Amino acid sequence: MPHPIRSRTLVQSPTTAPDDLYPPPGPPPRSRTLTILSGVNTVVDPMFSNPSLQTALSILDQLADLGRTLPFVAPAFILLKIIVEVENNARDVDLKCTDLLDRINFMLGHLPQLQTVTVTEATRQVIDRMNGVLKQAAALIETYRSQGRVSRRLALGNKEKFSICAQNINTCINDLMISLQIHQTTQLDAIVNRAIPSDPEDDAAQKFIASHGGVNVVKESRELVKQFADTLEQGVDDQTMEQLNMNLSDTIHDNQVELEKKINATVSEAILDGLKDIAAQMRETDKEQKFVCVQCNEEYRDSANGPASCSFHRADPWNRNYPCCGSQHPCTFKSHRANHHCEYAYNNFFKRAWGIINYTDTCDKFAQVEDTNLETNKEQKAYVGQLLRWVSRGERVQDPTLLIRIGSISWKEKYYFHTFTAKELLALSEVINITHQCTIFRTSSSEREYAMAEWLLSRDGVINAVRLTAKAETSDLPFVSVCPIDINTCTKSGEIVVLSEGGLRSYTPRGEYRIPPTVRVSATLAEKPLRVPRTFKTVTSPSLPVVLKVTSGPPLTANADYARNDIDYFEGIVSIVNKSPVNGGEPITLESISAAFRLVGDETYTPVTSIKIINEMFPLTVDPRQSLPVRFLVEVPRPEEDEKMDIRWWNRAYIARGRPLRLKLTVADLEGEEASIVCEYVFTPYSLDKPKPESEEIAFFHFDDADRCNRAYIRVSPSTREDTLLEIDGNEVTTTKLQQIVWSALKSGESEIELGMGCERAGGDWEWKAWALVDINCRRVYALKVLLNQGTNVSDKKYACLGYVPCPPYGGVLRNTRQIRHAAEKVLIPSLPPIPDTNYPTDDKLDDYVPPPAVAPAQASGAGAGASTVLPADVSARLSSIDTNLSRIAVSLEKLVEILTVTRGVNGQGK
Incomplete structure (x- = not known):
């Protein structure tokens, strides 16, 4: 059976827990016996060596052997190793550091006695306190040695810190000797009880400060600092002044934190590889291994690895530059690192x-x-x-x-x-x-x-x-x-x-929320064409045997190749048929073609802006019983209010969006006789987006814009992503987002908070925004609302939609219930004018074919009163046709005479 979980942390838990998970802090159990290699041999720099360092190296050898059976001495080994390295790298002798090292040597020199006694819990506690004091001493020495020579001497507080650290070491020595039952007095007076030594340079610095107004005056004056530095044959730079005015206690604390990391990392390494291997690395200066730095990817050796040997960027590159400095050049300098x-x-x-x-x-x-x-x-x-x-x-x-x-x-x-x-x-x-x-x-x-x-x-x-x-x-x-x-x-x-469970937790509402219904001010757009375009018959004079027939399908095509905001283009094909008989019939010459338009419901036609024949050229001649297809393109001007809409549509005519448009084509011959036919265009609506099934969609808010024939809509959909409740037009509404809104509501007292969602659509034709309705009393969002209205591109706003969605459950909920408090809504649907009536007529009879009236019977002259002769209808029609043809012949002869006269005059023949 596995053992229950036990915490050994010295940090108090922020929450309560069962006793079997978090027992009262107590002494740790006896550690397992690990095999740790012994032996140490450190090479000391020949430029700086003293007996205290030699003694420390000897103690390191003993501690490495001791680590075989008592691995809890590893922190002491590591801290002494750090102190030896710092002092070994120093280039000047300092009596305070040497004195502190002597006291440490004296204290750690008693640790081998642990092999001959029974290690009790009290002994472990003494060792733990000793390690803490060692850490303070190592941090002090490391900080002290990092100062320049001038700032080190002028900082009079250094001696006090060394004195406090020495006193703490003396206390640990007494506790350790009592714990190990050692009674040694031969070196107590020589080492433990002696006073902190003072360097001659410290004495000189103290006299200089006293004679120049005190330490604060000297620190603030670069000239005084330089004057003292000259006595030491040293220079003064910005770093010296910075070190003089820095808080030494903060630096010592930071160094203690770094030492803690080194201890944890090195103790783990010691347990895995042995203290002997760690100590051996101190002497392998001539057989150094090469490493590859993980920071700069360069090779390096430990002996050449300085505090600024490695240069790199702190951040990963972005858009070819590094966001940490905005440059390609490295901005950070540290030591090389292998891991x-x-x-x-x-x-x-x-x-x-x-x-x-x-x-x-x-x-x-x-x-x-x-x-x-x-x-x-x-x-x-x-x-x-x-x-x-x-x-x-x-x-x-x-x-x-x-x-x-x-x-x-x-x-x-x-x-x-x-x-x-x-x-x-x-x-x-x-x-x-x-x-x-x-x-x-x-x-x-x-x-x-x-x-x-x-x-x-x-x-x-x-x-x-x-x-x-x-x-x-x-x-x-x-x-x-x-x-x-x-x-x-x-x-x-x-x-x-x-x-x-943390976060902003809500209370259970006491009752159900009242969700307002959706409010919509909208037109109603047709989803299908009004009807199929009608066909019309040719209207012509009896003397012009021409039939016009629309052969394009549909009759008219709108804006197929061109699109403008002030004109709609209509294109179609009409065939001109000469219905004269083959035998005895005559070709018909048509001189011109024209076009006019009207919308269904209007009583008059309006000429088009222009008409263009694409495949033929007027005048044109059509032989009897023959047809000639004519492809035309007309420009229909839009009304001024439609032109202001600045809409360009392809394959649809904007002018005909509300009611069908009729185009009348009229052809005329040389005598001015006319024949006409009407082509009708019926608008085909754009396909409108519709709601999806309830399983795929939570809500669908929209309004229809009759002026632009489109539908503005927003979908509210469920989400499958973790921690996302729903999506409004693709914008995620997360638990964190709602909690931020509740937090903002609690601070401001406002119960209607904007979600920070929404945008303009269709180039500013319409826009949408969303808000959250917050129950401040229960500390939760209970509904979301979305407002759609016409955007900045529309000056005369007519349509809008305001919809509500109940908010799904989210986040942590407390069992405590509270009374519901609905939000005080400030954003309402805007006040809009009534929607104009758009029930235009879809058809009329103005262009329906009406047969020509019957010819009145001729009255015959005779003796008897009221006597008359009625001719048959076909005879009357023939006589009428003969009169018409005779008139046309006479007109043609007159024109022929005029042409001959002009021709002779040009050629000079007679007057």
Whole structure:
């Protein structure tokens, strides 16, 4: 049976938990015995060596051997190693540092006695306090040595800090000697009880400061600092002045944090590889291995690796430039690094991390917590899962590997992204037993907003779970989840335990919300043509035997090749037929063609702007019983109000959108006799978008624009994406978005909040916006409303639509009930004029064919009163035709005479 989860963290949990998950903090169990190699041999720089360093190196040898049986001394080994490296790299002797090193040597020189006594819990606590004091001493020495020679001497507070650190070491020495039952007095007076030494340069600096008005006066005066630097044969630069005025305590604290990271990393390495290997690296200066830096991709050696040897960018390139500095030149300088890390941002890290994060086949997610600041939109999140591949579609990793991600992976944020193999997790369990550091990473020390991950240990001191925490400043409680894991297989070993749910949680409403109905001010557009275009008969004079027949189908085609905002083009084909008999008939010559138009319901025709014959040229002649097709193109002018609409349509006539248009074509011969025919155009509506089935759509809001013959509409659709409730015209409405709206409503007191969605459509013909209706009392959005109206392109607004959608349940809901409070709506449908009546007539009889009236009977003269002779109808028609032909012949002869007369005059023949 697996052991219950036990927490070894020293950080108090932000939420309460059962006793079996979080027992009271207590001493850690006895660590397992690990095999750690011993031996150390460090090469000391011949330019600077002293007996204190030699003693420290000897103690390092002893601690490396001691680590074989007592791995909890590893932090002391590492801290002493760091101090030796700092002092070894120094180029001048400083009595305060040497004195502190002597005290440390004296204290650590007693640790080998641990092999001869029984290590009790009290002894472990003394060792832990000793490690803490060592960390303070290492941070102090490292900070002190990082100062320049001039600023180091003029900073009088340094001696006080060394004195405090020495006193803390003396206390630890006494506790350690009592714990180990050592009674040694021979060196107490010589080392422990002696005063902090003072360097001659410190004395000179103190006298100089006293004689020039005090330390604050000297620090502010570059001339005084330069005067003192001249006595040391040193120069003064901006860095010296900056070091003089910096807060040394903050620097020491930062160094302690960095030392903590080094301890955790190096202790893990020590447990895996042995202290001897770590110590051996200090002497391998002549047989150095080459490494490839993960930050700049260059080769380097440790001996040539300085604090600014590596140059790189913090961010990944974007549009050929780096957003961190906007330049191609590197902007950050650090030491070379052989392994990827999360201590600071560098561009190569993001390529590696995003190659894992942005794909679904690289990881198996176990648990994730996430909280969003509802004011800044900043996310706090933590994640744990199993790494499957380093890159998408790559080979699976050989060793079981755990992946932990904390914070947002961005060069502007603090983040953590690290993997752990089963072997590393086992070693890390031992490290936690030594250092008691269970916190993996925390994005901020503030309790108001942070993300964090922590290791949880079983009773045997083995990692068996990861606790994830995320809290935003706008949340009362954090999100806290515990993910049990099996470190041998790096898999999830149980169900996720949710300890706390954060975010902005709403109350259960007491009752049902009242959702207003949809309000629409809209025209009604036809979805099909009004009817089929009618055909009309030819109207001609009896003396012109011509029949006109429309042969194009449909009769008229609108704007097929041209489109303008002031004219509609109509094109068609009409055949001209000479119905005279073949025997005795005559060809007919037509001199001209004209066109006029009207809309159904108008009583008069209006001439078109122009008419163009495409395939023929007038005048033209048609032989008896022959037909001649004529293809025409006419320009019909639009009314002034239609021209202002500035609409160009293809394959449809804007002028005829409300009622059919009729075009009358008239042909005339040389004698002025006319024949005409009417062509009709019936508008074909555009297809209108319609609602989808309820399974695919939540709501469909629209209005019809009769002036433009289109439908403005918005669809509200369900969403299949996680944390997305619905989509308004493709815009996602997420849980976080709604919580941000509620937060804004609670702060402002407004219960109607704009969603920040909407846009103009159709070039400004119409637009839409959306709002959320907030129940402030229950702290939730209960409805969404959408307003569609005509846009900035329309001066005379006529149409609009206001619709409502109930908001689906979302987020965490408290069981406590509260009374409903409806939102106070301020955005209403605009006041619009009444929609004009558009019931135009669809047909009339003005162009219907009316047979010619019958010829009145001729009255015969005779003796008897009232006597008359009635001729047969066919005889009357023949006589009428003869009269007409005679008249035409006479007219033709007159024109012929005129032509002959003109011709003779031109040729000079007679007068």
